Amino acid sequence: SALYKVDGWGAPYFAVNSSGNVAVRPHGAGTLAHQEIDLLKIVKKVSDPKSKGGLGLPLPLVIRLPDVLKNRLESLQAAFDFAIQSQDYENHYQGVYPVKCNQDRYVVEDIVKFGSPFRFGLEAGSKPELLLAMSCLCKGSPDSFLVCNGFKDVEYISLALIARKLALNTVIVLEQEEELDLVIELSRKLSIRPVIGLRAKLRTKHSGHFGSTSGEKGKFGLTTTQILRVVRKLEQVDMLDCLQLLHFHIGSQIPTTALLADGVSEAAQIYCELVRLGAHMQVLDIGGGLGIDYDGSKSTDSEISVSYGLEEYASAVVRAIRLVCDRRSVKHPIVCSESGRAIVSHHSILIFEAVSASVYDTPSMSPLGLQFFVETLSEEALADYKNLSAAAIKGESDTCLFYADQLKQRCIDQFKEGSLGMEQLAAVDGFCDFVYKVIGVSDSTRTYHVNLSVFTSIPDFWGIGQLFPIIPIHRLDQRPAVKGILSDLTCDSDGKIDKFIGGESTLPLHELEGGNGNNGGCGYYLGMFLGGAYEEALGGVHNLFGGPSVVRVSQSDGPHSFAVTRAMPGPCCSDVLRVMQHEPELMFEMLKHRAEEFGQEDDGMANAALAGGLAHYFHSMPYLVGSSCSLTAMNN
Numbered sequence: 001s002a003l004y005k006v007d008g009w010g011a012p013y014f015a016v017n018s019s020g021n022v023a024v025r026p027h028g029a030g031t032l033a034h035q036e037i038d039l040l041k042i043v044k045k046v047s048d049p050k051s052k053g054g055l056g057l058p059l060p061l062v063i064r065l066p067d068v069l070k071n072r073l074e075s076l077q078a079a080f081d082f083a084i085q086s087q088d089y090e091n092h093y094q095g096v097y098p099v100k101c102n103q104d105r106y107v108v109e110d111i112v113k114f115g116s117p118f119r120f121g122l123e124a125g126s127k128p129e130l131l132l133a134m135s136c137l138c139k140g141s142p143d144s145f146l147v148c149n150g151f152k153d154v155e156y157i158s159l160a161l162i163a164r165k166l167a168l169n170t171v172i173v174l175e176q177e178e179e180l181d182l183v184i185e186l187s188r189k190l191s192i193r194p195v196i197g198l199r200a201k202l203r204t205k206h207s208g209h210f211g212s213t214s215g216e217k218g219k220f221g222l223t224t225t226q227i228l229r230v231v232r233k234l235e236q237v238d239m240l241d242c243l244q245l246l247h248f249h250i251g252s253q254i255p256t257t258a259l260l261a262d263g264v265s266e267a268a269q270i271y272c273e274l275v276r277l278g279a280h281m282q283v284l285d286i287g288g289g290l291g292i293d294y295d296g297s298k299s300t301d302s303e304i305s306v307s308y309g310l311e312e313y314a315s316a317v318v319r320a321i322r323l324v325c326d327r328r329s330v331k332h333p334i335v336c337s338e339s340g341r342a343i344v345s346h347h348s349i350l351i352f353e354a355v356s357a358s359v360y361d362t363p364s365m366s367p368l369g370l371q372f373f374v375e376t377l378s379e380e381a382l383a384d385y386k387n388l389s390a391a392a393i394k395g396e397s398d399t400c401l402f403y404a405d406q407l408k409q410r411c412i413d414q415f416k417e418g419s420l421g422m423e424q425l426a427a428v429d430g431f432c433d434f435v436y437k438v439i440g441v442s443d444s445t446r447t448y449h450v451n452l453s454v455f456t457s458i459p460d461f462w463g464i465g466q467l468f469p470i471i472p473i474h475r476l477d478q479r480p481a482v483k484g485i486l487s488d489l490t491c492d493s494d495g496k497i498d499k500f501i502g503g504e505s506t507l508p509l510h511e512l513e514g515g516n517g518n519n520g521g522c523g524y525y526l527g528m529f530l531g532g533a534y535e536e537a538l539g540g541v542h543n544l545f546g547g548p549s550v551v552r553v554s555q556s557d558g559p560h561s562f563a564v565t566r567a568m569p570g571p572c573c574s575d576v577l578r579v580m581q582h583e584p585e586l587m588f589e590m591l592k593h594r595a596e597e598f599g600q601e602d603d604g605m606a607n608a609a610l611a612g613g614l615a616h617y618f619h620s621m622p623y624l625v626g627s628s629c630s631l632t633a634m635n636n
């Protein structure tokens, strides 16, 4: 547990149990000992067709934990309720979930259901997101906000107005000044009085990767001049009462509460100015940015860590708004936030399996081998070899390294010219590896091949270098003997994970024990944690690997027991082919005809079986399903 810093990034939801496996505490700090769920048991149950009630779902697998989602929502609400109460703030907190973080139907439906007692709403940033938010909120509280952000055209604004007509508490947030004319025109045309918000471009800027959203040159929002023009125009058309919400978003992963308070204070000033100018302001929407401590370091200078928790965040927000509003004698607004990462990150775990590992070849040199290649070396290479031997006798490791590298390069050149054969080149490699080992510079990092696509399942690692906690989910009571990196199934050299939390370039791993996994893999399972936000929504189909299988798992009665309430295999080959406009049915027909055509020369039965066999591939998963664990010999 200490090696993988589980207590740092995992608390209060993940811990290592007495069997050495990762256990989930679905109700966070309130979880009782008998409610803990062993993650390995879920994986076995879901993926092993032989286990009792086993589902035989292929890996990789996303395990969703609705109990965790509920706990996150309730904890966020409780943090704001506490801050409001303890600071005598005279209004309430009413958050929204930005569906872009994870648009999965069951995630959004769960959030609406769990958040309905405290009027938790949704935020949409495009027309399809608005459609899904509208239909999900039909089952929510009538007071829940439906915040419409993003770039808007006639259709988007019309749909948002229709949502209002359907008695959904919809706010159209202007991201660009031009949207105002459309809102005015369409609301008149449809005879629907809109509730309007505006997104302010704050001067407060956060410096990390995610801060490019903010500051005067940020991509989104209205400048001070534009805000004033919007107010004037609304006044002219007698619609200033429609302007009720002020929104800003200074970027995800806000590193400190000091920066947060700075941004919130600036926005609160704009809010008070809008009140002074006659708008019927009700809500201050502070956007997203509530951060996650991915490495558990609580550090302020790392983009993957934050130095505060939910309570400190809520307290800083409430204090900043109250201070400004009290000074300006303005009624405290409803506080709305659009936290995405902080709500959904913990509830989903990606499980994948090692399918093979490179073997570290212990270099061994026989005198014969040495003799064999020395004879064939060029004059320069021979000189290198002699210098290398002399340096080795004197124990001069830097000189050894210099001549070993030079010897190797000269031999590669000789091979390219054709004056050295493959056996000889291999002997040179072996000899140099032997020298590297003796002088202590050999790289013993091993590569574990995993049944996964980084591009599909961890796109932020590939795209922006974001790190997530990745650890074996079992054997944590055994000391890992290997330092490894993870290499995925894609034919792409970027499809590897070679940076880990804590700034490490390798991950401590256990030796593979052989092919006893559920799908023919090695039975060595790893989990990527805290990836519930953005990763599924952003992942692509590089190499036509689709999404993983998904299960929903709830804590149920009985000691350490759980119920799989939903199980979906990942997309099959036909599904991913369709994404790229291929037509699997036609493709199959084409291949079937081909089988029949060539079958005439062969025996008919075999070819019918061939066509049947082809059909199977269209329905199978793109990931490895029947691979057997192998230890691939590779020189590292």
Ligand code: PLP
Pocket: 098, 101, 149, 249, 251, 252, 253, 287, 288, 289, 290, 338, 339, 340, 341, 342, 533
């Ligand atoms: N609101 C807006 C407008 C955003 O752009 C984002 C994401 O960048 C969010 C909310 C969610 O932010 P976070 O996931 O940091 O809570």
